[in-house]
Amino acid sequence: QSALTQPASVSGSPGQSITISCTGTTSDVGGYNYVSWYQQHPGKAPKLMIYDVSKWPSGVSSRFSGSKSGNTASLTVSGLQAEDEADYYCSSYTSSSTLVFGGGTKLTVL
Amino acid sequence: QVQLQESGPGLVKPSQTLSLTCTVSGASISSGSYFWSWIRQPAGKGLEWIGRLYTSGSTNYNPSLKSRVTISLDTSKNQLSLILSFMTAADTAVYYCARSFGHGETFDYWGQGTLVTVSS
Numbered sequence: 001q002s003a004l005t006q007p008a009s010v011s012g013s014p015g016q017s018i019t020i021s022c023t024g025t026t027s028d029v030g031g032y033n034y035v036s037w038y039q040q041h042p043g044k045a046p047k048l049m050i051y052d053v054s055k056w057p058s059g060v061s062s063r064f065s066g067s068k069s070g071n072t073a074s075l076t077v078s079g080l081q082a083e084d085e086a087d088y089y090c091s092s093y094t095s096s097s098t099l100v101f102g103g104g105t106k107l108t109v110l
Numbered sequence: 111q112v113q114l115q116e117s118g119p120g121l122v123k124p125s126q127t128l129s130l131t132c133t134v135s136g137a138s139i140s141s142g143s144y145f146w147s148w149i150r151q152p153a154g155k156g157l158e159w160i161g162r163l164y165t166s167g168s169t170n171y172n173p174s175l176k177s178r179v180t181i182s183l184d185t186s187k188n189q190l191s192l193i194l195s196f197m198t199a200a201d202t203a204v205y206y207c208a209r210s211f212g213h214g215e216t217f218d219y220w221g222q223g224t225l226v227t228v229s230s
Contacts (some may be wrong), residue, residue: 003156003172034213037156045206045220046157057218089157093213097170099147104156 002104004029004090011108020105022090023071030071034093037066037075039106041086049069049088050075075106077080085109111137114207116223122197122228132190132207132221140165140185145214148181148192150203151223158203160192162214196224197228 005023024028024038029035033053038046048057050066053073060063063084065076071094077084090102122151130148139146144226147162161171163181171179180193205224210216 032213036216038217044153045223046217047217047220049214051216052212091157091159091215091217093215096173098172099159099161099162099170099215101149101157 001028001094001096001098001100004092004100006088006102006105008103009106009108011110012077012080013110014080015061016100017076018082018107020075020077020088020090020107021073022073022092022101022102024073024092027030027095028092029068029073031088031095032093033068035068035073037064037073038089038091039084039086040089046089048092053100080109082109084088112209112219114209114219116205116207116221116224118205118224120225122226123230124157124196124198124228127195128192128197128226130192130194130205130207130224130226132192133173134159134190136184136186137209139183139188139190143211145210146181146183146190147152147208147210147214147217148190149206149208149217150201151206153183153195154202154204158207160194162210164214199228202228203228 037050054066148160208217
């Protein structure tokens with residue numbers, strides 16, 4: 001199974017909004033509404049930010065939102081804050097009953 | 111509060127077998143509709159899903175690792191284990207255990223991770 005495709009890096013200034021894309025196939029992202037997004041700060045374990053494409057876990061800011069169109073899922077971070085600077089990973093359930101992650105995107109807050 | 115803690119050797123020789131344990135507290139690994147997974151991350155690289163075990167005992171593995179991986183539960187100790195055979199330098203990574211729900215793709219609790227280095 002191939003990793004989902006994410007941009008290597010994105011950046012934005014404080015207060016702005018950015019969007020990170022996650023592209024797969026009809027066998028994963030496009031076939032199911034089981035896409036999750038994780039935030040990972042250096043040296044830390046990933047943290048769940050969005051699940052089932054657009055749902056928020058308890059305690060996660062509504063500045064983070066998710067959506068999907070076809071084979072591409074997206075994570076939008078609005079009102080960028082310095083603490084949002086981190087690596088972000090998407091994941092998806094697959095038609096083989098397995099799981100695949102994206103390659104990761106480094107978000108830089110300028 | 112659910113907590114997961116990985117443990118195992120930090121150094122493994124090439125061709126040897128890795129054995130890691132994940133001790134779970136705050137939840138029973140044998141109850142509920144949850145999956146228990148292993149995920150790894152080479153230094154400076156992305157996350158790679160290794161495999162998962164459902165509370166019923168059924169397993170799913172990453173096709174690229176399937177021939178070398180076994181994930182199991184020890185319900186008496188509330189532990190999850192990972193066996194990865196024929197280790198090479200490419201297996202050097204931080205190994206995480208995690209709990210997931212839904213179809214297993216939503217990881218809500220993670221361990222802190224343990225670094226495993228493969229070197230002679």
